[in-house]
Amino acid sequence: MMNSMNNIIKQIDDVLTITNSEIITNRQFAIDINSGDVHQSLAYLKSIGFTQLSILTCIDLIANNEFQLIYILNNWELGLFVIVRTIIPRDNPAFVTIINIFPGAKYYEREVHEFFGVTFEGNDSYSKPLLLEIWDDIPPLRKDFDPQVYSDSKFPKRDLDKIYRSKIGGVD
Amino acid sequence: MTVMNFVYGFIVLLAAFIFQTALTGVNRKVTARIQKRYGPRWYQQFLDIFKALRKGSITHGWVFDFGVIMALGGIMATVIFIPVAGFEAFPNMDNVFVISYLLAVGMLGMAMSAAGSGNPWASIGVSRALTNMVAYDVPLMIVIFTLIFAFDTASVSEIAAMQQGMGVLGWNAVRMPLGGIVAFIALFGMLGKKPFDSFIAPAEIASGPMVEYGGKHLGFMFILHELMTFIEVSLILSLFFGGGSSILVYAIKYAILYTLVNIISQVMPRFKIDQAVKFFYRVPLVFAIIQGLVVIFLGWGVSVWF
Amino acid sequence: MVLENQDNRNLWEKIGDFFSANSIWMKWYCTGCGAIELPPTMTSRFDMERLGMGPMATPRQADVLLITGYLSSKTLRRVIYSYEQMQDPKYIVAFGSCTINGGIYYDSYATINQLDKYIPVDLYIAGCMPRPEGIMNAFADLITMIKKGQANGWRHYQENYEWYKQNQLDSLKEVIIHDEFHE
Numbered sequence: 033m034m035n036s037m038n039n040i041i042k043q044i045d046d047v048l049t050i051t052n053s054e055i056i057t058n059r060q061f062a063i064d065i066n067s068g069d070v071h072q073s074l075a076y077l078k079s080i081g082f083t084q085l086s087i088l089t090c091i092d093l094i095a096n097n098e099f100q101l102i103y104i105l106n107n108w109e110l111g112l113f114v115i116v117r118t119i120i121p122r123d124n125p126a127f128v129t130i131i132n133i134f135p136g137a138k139y140y141e142r143e144v145h146e147f148f149g150v151t152f153e154g155n156d157s158y159s160k161p162l163l164l165e166i167w168d169d170i171p172p173l174r175k176d177f178d179p180q181v182y183s184d185s186k187f188p189k190r191d192l193d194k195i196y197r198s199k200i201g202g203v204d
Numbered sequence: 205m206t207v208m209n210f211v212y213g214f215i216v217l218l219a220a221f222i223f224q225t226a227l228t229g230v231n232r233k234v235t236a237r238i239q240k241r242y243g244p245r246w247y248q249q250f251l252d253i254f255k256a257l258r259k260g261s262i263t264h265g266w267v268f269d270f271g272v273i274m275a276l277g278g279i280m281a282t283v284i285f286i287p288v289a290g291f292e293a294f295p296n297m298d299n300v301f302v303i304s305y306l307l308a309v310g311m312l313g314m315a316m317s318a319a320g321s322g323n324p325w326a327s328i329g330v331s332r333a334l335t336n337m338v339a340y341d342v343p344l345m346i347v348i349f350t351l352i353f354a355f356d357t358a359s360v361s362e363i364a365a366m367q368q369g370m371g372v373l374g375w376n377a378v379r380m381p382l383g384g385i386v387a388f389i390a391l392f393g394m395l396g397k398k399p400f401d402s403f404i405a406p407a408e409i410a411s412g413p414m415v416e417y418g419g420k421h422l423g424f425m426f427i428l429h430e431l432m433t434f435i436e437v438s439l440i441l442s443l444f445f446g447g448g449s450s451i452l453v454y455a456i457k458y459a460i461l462y463t464l465v466n467i468i469s470q471v472m473p474r475f476k477i478d479q480a481v482k483f484f485y486r487v488p489l490v491f492a493i494i495q496g497l498v499v500i501f502l503g504w505g506v507s508v509w510f
Numbered sequence: 511m512v513l514e515n516q517d518n519r520n521l522w523e524k525i526g527d528f529f530s531a532n533s534i535w536m537k538w539y540c541t542g543c544g545a546i547e548l549p550p551t552m553t554s555r556f557d558m559e560r561l562g563m564g565p566m567a568t569p570r571q572a573d574v575l576l577i578t579g580y581l582s583s584k585t586l587r588r589v590i591y592s593y594e595q596m597q598d599p600k601y602i603v604a605f606g607s608c609t610i611n612g613g614i615y616y617d618s619y620a621t622i623n624q625l626d627k628y629i630p631v632d633l634y635i636a637g638c639m640p641r642p643e644g645i646m647n648a649f650a651d652l653i654t655m656i657k658k659g660q661a662n663g664w665r666h667y668q669e670n671y672e673w674y675k676q677n678q679l680d681s682l683k684e685v686i687i688h689d690e691f692h693e
């Protein structure tokens with residue numbers, strides 16, 4: 033397994049411009065790619081057998097003022113997952129859709145837009161609400177969004193006489 | 205036709221409702237015991253019906269309301285023509301055709317009302333119920349026509365009376381075994397018991413025709429269902445299992461027949477509606493036709509048994 | 511909110527409450543992990559049909575609505591729809607700490623914290639989640655409450671409809687559902 037994975041990584045490395053690659057488990061490896069190369073990389077990965085887009089999601093790297101987009105592709109023949117990571121700026125985050133490579137990404141892009149505010153050029157429906165209804169604040173999975181403040185302002189709390197807290201590992 | 209006929213009719217109606225509702229309650233207990241549960245109280249079905257009648261109710265237009273009244277009226281009218289152990293509220297009017305036509309009024313009222321609710325599940329349920337009816341009716345009607353041909357009468361009480369006096373051997377189900385099998389299978393379809401309950405399938409189409417009923421409407425539908433069960437079981441009992449020489453014998457035979465159907469249905473899975481139609485048009489239809497040919501051309505099982 | 515306790519029912523209402531108490535049809539809204547506690551409560555181990563209770567297919571047919579776990583603001587809209595479709599008298603039983611005070615997601619951006627601000631809850635079952643024994647115990651309590659005429663949440667909802675609606679609008683902005691499947 034490890035050999036075939038190394039071969040695949042080498043094969044990918046020859047064709048694509050990879051800034052960094054990392055082996056995570058014996059069935060999973062990650063590659064970092066410049067945002068400009070994402071589409072041709074995904075198209076190439078699809079052509080060599082990574083035919084399924086398992087998920088498209090996003091990570092808020094607020095310290096670097098960046099978003100990291102994550103595409104996880106699955107190869108059913110070899111049982112391998114590849115994690116394609118790319119960095120986009122956090123201010124006015126915008127990216128280009130991949131629905132012409134993986135049509136199912138339509139809904140993932142809607143979700144990423146809803147929870148992180150990333151816009152996807154070329155996907156007509158990216159701005160439609162998917163999970164949240166009538167949302168009126170900054171996208172909720174950004175790190176500068178405070179759910180406690182939002183929850184306090186929206187959802188009334190019960191008045192409790194005493195609040196019991198459990199001790200975890202001896203620390204109160 | 206005097207006032208007393210109507211009084212008798214009302215008594216039949218009331219007795220049928222009380223007897224069948226109690227029997228349904230007992231059968232819920234039987235079902236529970238099959239599933240290794242303790243089960244509800246035997247009078248639970250009465251509590252359910254009166255609870256439903258007590259609740260509030262909303263309407264979905266006059267078709268919805270009128271359909272319920274029409275269905276209940278049609279079914280009540282049918283019940284008073286059913287002969288019970290030779291006792292008839294309206295003598296000499298217990299013709300098979302009268303009963304089946306009056307029963308259709310009730311069925312159509314129910315279909316109209318359910319479709320009037322405007323819920324798509326109700327429409328699907330109604331279409332399945334009517335398809336199911338077409339499926340079991342064809343073999344059953346062939347067998348009933350065979351009986352009418354064999355005995356030269358369409359009166360339910362006369363056909364029942366002709367089977368008495370010889371014990372079990374006199375029953376049409378024994379004299380014409382294929383016809384008996386068809387009638388017994390058709391009873392499952394008539395009662396909507398598994399495996400032919402695809403039109404109420406609660407987890408699939410949210411109880412089908414009943415989906416929009418709540419409160420009083422639902423209570424009426426439950427009463428209707430009990431009375432319809434009484435009609436269907438009585439019809440099969442009188443035509444194929446010898447009716448009863450006295451009310452007590454009739455009640456015992458009725459209870460055994462209904463409980464047997466319930467027990468068998470509890471261990472069955474559910475047919476899809478197209479599977480049900482295919483089943484009825486394959487096995488029971490062939491049996492019914494063979495039975496008809498045997499009776500018409502060979503005369504077996506009509507007058508001579510031994 | 512304290513529901514009134516004095517018994518001013520007339521004879522017919524008492525008889526009606528006797529039937530209601532002994533025949534409870536339920537509809538459960540499977541929002542969280544509580545729904546998985548109900549199949550053992552229904553089947554042969556605990557057998558709730560002994561109490562005259564049974565599942566029903568639609569809210570119109572049901573008497574009691576079981577809220578079995580977390581409610582996000584999105585599902586709360588559907589719960590309000592379902593509750594308002596039910597016929598009087600109707601009751602609500604809420605399961606678990608999540609409906610009482612938000613449970614472990616008390617600070618989520620999407621999870622409501624206190625259910626009885628939005629719809630009248632007749633009975634809470636504490637626990638995370640309550641086991642079938644707890645659920646059976648709660649149903650026995652509910653039956654006693656209905657018999658004594660104390661389960662008046664539905665009447666309270668009618669009398670204080672503006673208060674409930676205002677709370678719903680404060681948290682949800684709009685109760686009417688707009689999504690791809692309702693347009």
